[in-house]
Amino acid sequence: MNLIEYADRDMMAIDLANRLAGELTAVLQHQDRATLVVPGGTTPGAIFDNLCDVDLDWDRIDVVLSDERWLPQNHPRSNTRLIKKRLLTGQAAAARLIPLYAPMQHPEDAIPVLEAELSSCLPISVALLGMGGDMHTASLFPRGDNLRLALDPHAPLLVPMRAEGLDEQRITLSARVLRNALNLHIVITGEDKKEAVMRAEHLSPEEAPVKAVLDTATIHWAK
Numbered sequence: 446m447n448l449i450e451y452a453d454r455d456m457m458a459i460d461l462a463n464r465l466a467g468e469l470t471a472v473l474q475h476q477d478r479a480t481l482v483v484p485g486g487t488t489p490g491a492i493f494d495n496l497c498d499v500d501l502d503w504d505r506i507d508v509v510l511s512d513e514r515w516l517p518q519n520h521p522r523s524n525t526r527l528i529k530k531r532l533l534t535g536q537a538a539a540a541r542l543i544p545l546y547a548p549m550q551h552p553e554d555a556i557p558v559l560e561a562e563l564s565s566c567l568p569i570s571v572a573l574l575g576m577g578g579d580m581h582t583a584s585l586f587p588r589g590d591n592l593r594l595a596l597d598p599h600a601p602l603l604v605p606m607r608a609e610g611l612d613e614q615r616i617t618l619s620a621r622v623l624r625n626a627l628n629l630h631i632v633i634t635g636e637d638k639k640e641a642v643m644r645a646e647h648l649s650p651e652e653a654p655v656k657a658v659l660d661t662a663t664i665h666w667a668k
């Protein structure tokens with residue numbers, strides 16, 4: 446496992462933002478556009494605050510969430526709301542947001558339309574993922590109703606997900622889409638998540654969904 450430990454969370458946010466920017470710049474040297482995948486949750490905000498003002502060709506970058514809560518985009522728990530506020534601002538406001546939500550009752554209803562736009566910006570150039578203490582990543586949750594489908598090598602691009610304890614239904618990039626990223630990073634903080642990611646190495650993706658991407662990801666950790 447490729448694990449990088451940082452002196453503190455601020456150093457990690459600065460270094461990781463610069464690393465992601467460098468990878469995006471490298472891709473844009475030989476492609477017209479680059480695709481950046483980012484997570485929601487509470488960890489990546491500081492990274493977004495650093496990344497949004499890096500001098501990049503943001504108008505050539507497509508931004509995609511790794512997963513979304515099935516909520517209106519102005520809802521306090523919406524990941525789209527989070528990245529519009531913290532990432533797609535400053536210089537990064539010029540980036541194109543590829544939606545992972547549509548105002549329909551269930552994610553299943555929206556997947557054909559969402560996949561049509563998403564497919565045009567794959568494969569992923571740079572992906573940043575988070576991880577929960579239960580070893581989920583994106584919305585690939587242990588015991589999730591569609592986890593088996595989301596882990597399948599022939600899975601669709603997007604998979605709806607529901608799991609016990611989730612406040613709302615979710616939609617997620619499937620494991621094969623995440624694994625196909627040219628550059629893949631996972632950012633975690635705290636001792637519990639460090640122990641969890643170590644544990645995940647010895648479990649199956651069904652028990653620890655993050656395992657589906659561990660072999661190709663760089664893990665970034667601060668206490």
Ligand SMILES: O=C(O)[C@H](O)[C@@H](O)[C@H](O)[C@H](O)COP(=O)(O)O
Nearest residue numbers: 484485486487488575576577583
């Ligand atoms: O929708 C989400 O919440 C994220 O995409 C999710 O996969 C997140 O990365 C983990 O749950 C970790 O969340 P924290 O960073 O809040 O611990």
